[in-house]
Amino acid sequence: MYQFFIEDEQVHDTYVTIEGTDVNHIRNVLRMKKGEKIRVSSRSGMGYFCEVDMITEQCVEAKILSLDETGTELSSKISLYQGLPKSDKMELIIQKAVELGVYEVIPVAMKNCVVKLDEKKAASKVKRWQSIAESAAKQSKRSLIPEVVQPMSYKQALERAQDCDRILIPYENERGMLATKEAVEAIEPGESIAIFIGPEGGFAPEEITNVGEKAKLISLGKRILRTETAGLATLAILGYQLESKEG
Known part of the structure; x- marks a missing residue:
């Protein structure tokens, strides 16, 4: 259909x-x-x-x-704050994130990002990315089209994310899955969630230092995941957790 x-x-x-x-x-x-x-x-x-x-x-x-009484949306609005990746990786990230239930995608300029977008390039990119989000929403039978927000600085992203109930940051130097399990299981359906994903070069040390008390650093396992994999893995974990609790 x-x-x-x-x-x-x-x-x-x-x-x-x-x-x-x-x-x-x-x-x-x-x-x-x-x-x-x-x-x-x-x-x-x-x-x-x-x-x-x-x-x-x-x-x-x-x-x-x-x-459609049941709908296809997750009970929680999940915002993906994605460090700007190289080449066309952002297109893949947006497409798959929409399939996995993301509510919005926010491109973020971080210290280790290779890509630098001026205002004109950013507007053109966002238009293209929004089109990809719409196509993915149609394919995956979403009830809404997730928004791709204009790129912003890391500082702006952290300030914006404070409105969310939960902030999760997968971090390659974080060890052990117990904290991840506790952080994910504590999330209740309906709570808003922000996920921060670093670019290819990872988070700069000061970016992790400045995340604030609300943010939880989590591990995604013993292996180092690429930037285009980490956000999708986190969304899959959250989707399973939320839909399991919904019954």
Whole structure:
């Protein structure tokens, strides 16, 4: 069943309307017909099972059959603060993080980041990254499209993360999984979580020193993980923990 996203105002009492580029995709790529079933999510995260009723060049109308009562979102909003990686690694990170349930991705300029983005380059990159997030959200049947936030400094990221209930920092010099187990098991469904991931060069010592009392340093095991692996491993652990508690 194909997934589409619409604005809240495109949801009506008994039907939804799909507009924009998705209309061409439905008409000319998927070649969908009247009566086919689709899943539609509004920007606020409401999900609907629908049946295509009318297809024109400008829009698609679909009857609402039922609400998606269970949804596909984790109970906790997880923010991934990702140290800017080299080449196109960020695209892979965003795609897989969306599949694993991340709520938002925040690119962070850290001391050991090789990549430096000026304002113009950052705007172009974020537009591309947001498009990848939307595609991944459709593929994985998310109920919302995670946001890719404008890149920020490490100091700004730490200040922003203070609004979260939990802050987790996988750190290559942290040893032992017991503290990781305790930190993860203490998280309750509904609590907001920030994850900080260092770039290829890892965290600078002063960046770890300045994390604050709220942050918990955790280990992801005896092996050193690449920057594009560490955040995804943490998201997988958190997803398992949260969904296990939800039952």
